[in-house]
Amino acid sequence: MPLFREGVAAVVRRTPTMHWLGATGHLHTAVRLHERLRPDVLLVDSVLDPQGHLATLLTGAASSTLAVVSLVREPHRTAKFVRAALAAGVRGLVPRDGQIGEVLHAITRTHADGTYLDPTLAPLAAGFTPAAEAGSRRSLSRREYEVLQLIADGMENQAVANELYVSVETVRTHVKNILRKLRARDRTHAVSLAYQAGLLSGGGARPV
Incomplete structure (x- = not known):
């Protein structure tokens, strides 16, 4: 929802270590914004990229350093989604309905450490290995x-x-x-x- 985006944007702008570059509600525009702005972190609602197409497109290049953080909605809090997201290139996952502080923590940790799984989602990734999931990826390059x-x-x-x-x-x-x-x-x-x-x-x- 636009209201949710505006709320996150307002909080990020007030955070000294972060800089808000922009937002959109469409995959196609997200690709264009990434090409123009080159952010360090991309925050994506799981309902916008449920199959990982966007994450794969933007992180597929060997030179890519983009850290994609997924805001996981309740219907997507499943092992299938979490594993598919990680296989697609998502490096941070946090519940969308969590506290804003948890979202900021996920952004910071993903950017600094390269990966972050919220404690409530981590069990869903148990046994995940990129090689095992690679064969099931169908996202476009x-x-x-x-x-x-x-x-x-x-x-x-x-x-x-x-x-x-x-x-x-x-x-x-x-x-x-x-x-x-x-x-x-x-x-x-x-x-x-x-x-x-x-x-x-x-x-x-x-x-x-």
Whole structure:
């Protein structure tokens, strides 16, 4: 909810060691904001990124130092969600309905230590290993996301290849991966599913 975002923003702005850069309620805009502002920490409501698409996109690069902290809502307080979030690149998890001090603590610890699990969520991650979860990850890579955006703009494979300075065969491979990961029948279906998931602007992502 916008009111919740404004409340967190107000508290962060009053915290000497933190600096608030911005907020949005949509995945597509979040990617754009990250590219422009390059924050150290990204605070994400679990309802906005339930499948870890955003976390994977923004932390997938080897050079990425972004620390993603998930505000976990009650319906997502499950071992399945927690493990999937960690596998997607989330490094901090804290209940959304907790005290604001707990959220600030999660931000600080995740940024400083690289990882943080709220004591109430830690048991849900018991036995988690990145290798074990890797096979189940279906989130798009950053390049696949770029290809998907261009497809949504109506570009054919050759035009996409020209735009990204890659071969047409490389684009075809990306398209195949996109269709597989999104379980789409064809390109049009993939774009439709991406809008519904909020991966593309104008989709059905719900605000934080």
